[in-house]
Amino acid sequence: xxxxxxFQNVVNxxxxxxxxxxxxxxxxxxxxxxxxFNFAHGDIFMxxxxxxxxxxTAFLALFASGVGIITLPSWAILxxxxxxxxxxxxxxxxxxxRIGYRPLRHAPRASAAITGLMIGIIFETSxxxxxxxxxxxxxxxxxxxxxxxxxxxxxxxISWQKIxxxxxxxxLMLLLQWFVSNTKWGMAMRAMAFDFAAVPLMGVPxxxxxxxxxxxxxxxxxxxxxxxxxxxxxxxxxxxxxxxxKAFVAAILGGxxxxxxxxxxxxxxxxxxxxxxxxxxxxxxxxIAYSIILIILVFRPHGMFGEEHTARLRL
Amino acid sequence: xLLSVRNLHVSYGHIKALQGIDFDVDxxxxxCIIGANGAGKSTTLRAISRLVPVxxxxxxxxGKSILHVPPEKVVSELGISHVPExxxxxxxxxxKENLTLATYARKDKENIKRDLEYMFSVFPRLEERLNxxxxxxxxxxxxxxxxxxAFMTARRVMILDEPSMGLAPLLMLEMFKALEEINREGTxxxxxxxxxxxALKFAQRGYVLETGKIVLQGPSQELLDNPDxxxxxxxx
Numbered sequence: 001x002x003x004x005x006x007f008q009n010v011v012n013x014x015x016x017x018x019x020x021x022x023x024x025x026x027x028x029x030x031x032x033x034x035x036x037f038n039f040a041h042g043d044i045f046m047x048x049x050x051x052x053x054x055x056x057t058a059f060l061a062l063f064a065s066g067v068g069i070i071t072l073p074s075w076a077i078l079x080x081x082x083x084x085x086x087x088x089x090x091x092x093x094x095x096x097x098r099i100g101y102r103p104l105r106h107a108p109r110a111s112a113a114i115t116g117l118m119i120g121i122i123f124e125t126s127x128x129x130x131x132x133x134x135x136x137x138x139x140x141x142x143x144x145x146x147x148x149x150x151x152x153x154x155x156x157x158i159s160w161q162k163i164x165x166x167x168x169x170x171x172l173m174l175l176l177q178w179f180v181s182n183t184k185w186g187m188a189m190r191a192m193a194f195d196f197a198a199v200p201l202m203g204v205p206x207x208x209x210x211x212x213x214x215x216x217x218x219x220x221x222x223x224x225x226x227x228x229x230x231x232x233x234x235x236x237x238x239x240x241x242x243x244x245x246k247a248f249v250a251a252i253l254g255g256x257x258x259x260x261x262x263x264x265x266x267x268x269x270x271x272x273x274x275x276x277x278x279x280x281x282x283x284x285x286x287x288i289a290y291s292i293i294l295i296i297l298v299f300r301p302h303g304m305f306g307e308e309h310t311a312r313l314r315l
Numbered sequence: 316x317l318l319s320v321r322n323l324h325v326s327y328g329h330i331k332a333l334q335g336i337d338f339d340v341d342x343x344x345x346x347c348i349i350g351a352n353g354a355g356k357s358t359t360l361r362a363i364s365r366l367v368p369v370x371x372x373x374x375x376x377x378g379k380s381i382l383h384v385p386p387e388k389v390v391s392e393l394g395i396s397h398v399p400e401x402x403x404x405x406x407x408x409x410x411k412e413n414l415t416l417a418t419y420a421r422k423d424k425e426n427i428k429r430d431l432e433y434m435f436s437v438f439p440r441l442e443e444r445l446n447x448x449x450x451x452x453x454x455x456x457x458x459x460x461x462x463x464x465a466f467m468t469a470r471r472v473m474i475l476d477e478p479s480m481g482l483a484p485l486l487m488l489e490m491f492k493a494l495e496e497i498n499r500e501g502t503x504x505x506x507x508x509x510x511x512x513x514a515l516k517f518a519q520r521g522y523v524l525e526t527g528k529i530v531l532q533g534p535s536q537e538l539l540d541n542p543d544x545x546x547x548x549x550x551x
Contacts (some may be wrong), residue, residue: 203391
């Protein structure tokens with residue numbers, strides 16, 4: 001592998017890692033705060049992509065130059081599409097929590113896990129029923145970006161799009177980290193991760209914090225969905241499955257509830273996958289990537305940044 | 316009456332933890348419930364905090380039933396704050412964050428500041444350790460934090476589950492003196508204790524709980540002098 005090729009792969013890995021990291025954060029936060037694997041999260045990502053599709057189509061019709069009522073620059077449309085998709089997808093997550101998980105708060109954990117898988121199937125089949133099996137093409141949000149002259153760095157082409165995707169992902173992760181460290185809601189989330197049962201004694205409404213946790217995780221999945229669809233602009237009802245499972249692996253690898261862990265593990269997974277595919281035949285990619293992760297977990301069973309403390313569920 | 320419990324029944328499955336208990340706490344009092352392990356002391360406090368379902372009977376706060384009030388509102392709206400058994404401080408949060416979280420539902424910024432300063436005067440150790448992770452505190456400091464945290468909610472009544480547990484005798488005395496001071500400042504206190512002698516020394520009135528029933532009640536001095544109490548709870 002030449003140096004140029006190597007750095008090219010680093011750039012690709014950062015982009016892949018951004019998707020994994022953003023989705024992994026949703027798994028990790030919900031697992032951290034509520035001790036629950038939200039197995040519907042990959043499909044919330046998928047629904048987010050469809051929401052993004054409609055939001056993007058609508059906003060382009062409203063604001064794009066030449067067709068819109070008010071003309072906005074395309075970067076502003078992109079920002080609006082990301083924000084609106086995050087906002088709408090957060091309601092999908094809150095609905096999943098309210099309808100699917102809250103009634104099962106004290107049920108065996110397996111019931112909640114199965115519920116998550118079922119909600120995922122319901123999302124997939126609903127989208128299939130509504131839009132058919134035909135794949136949909138995600139509209140181009142930044143026309144001209146691909147044909148513009150791309151920045152190169154020592155012969156490595158770093159596309160604007162990749163810079164944008166990695167940049168937006170990093171900004172969102174930093175915002176989340178700030179929120180969880182500095183606001184009272186973030187404080188309540190961390191307290192729940194440590195001792196779930198003691199939190200109501202502080203006058204904190206558990207249900208509202210649970211809903212907020214789902215909303216934040218799903219909003220990030222919505223952002224990931226728009227970014228993913230910009231890079232791979234084909235939507236189908238099953239697009240959340242593989243990427244969702246891999247992000248789940250990243251969340252476990254990062255450690256329960258650790259934002260830093262989920263983000264780093266997402267990027268690490270991106271790197272391992274991309275480099276496994278360049279060194280070995282690409283059919284070996286997942287075999288190698290997940291063998292490596294299995295080995296890491298054998299030595300660090302609580303994940304890279306996980307703590308041994310398990311939250312207490314009863315008083 | 317600030318807090319009244321009437322014919323309270325609580326069961327866990329087939330086990331009857333409380334079989335119709337009655338007691339009253341008046342504004343400004345320090346009341347203790349003493350009893351052996353498994354007598355139903357913690358269950359009584361959990362029922363007041365609405366953490367366990369009530370089979371029969373009622374819990375009244377200022378004359379109104381609180382059975383329909385969710386646990387977080389028992390704290391934020393009624394002002395009944397609970398110091399649970401085993402402290403249950405948030406070890407992954409700093410001391411400051413633990414105290415701030417307790418003010419989650421409070422809007423009265425000025426009073427919060429005053430309350431915090433008051434807590435630092437009662438427990439100066441907490442101010443020294445303000446930015447330390449609560450999990451790194453000693454047992455005694457953790458108990459101080461648990462009490463201070465309960466104080467920082469919108470408390471009117473503080474209910475404490477074995478505040479002396481695991482404390483060395485000297486620390487235990489300090490803890491009770493702090494509670495007495497908090498009481499003087501205007502917070503009503505209901506505590507359950509295995510350490511009957513210490514609890515009765517600080518409380519005005521006491522109740523003796525035995526296998527889910529109140530078997531004796533009266534002013535603390537009377538209970539301290541009662542031969543049955545002496546024999547069963549004060550070591551002869």
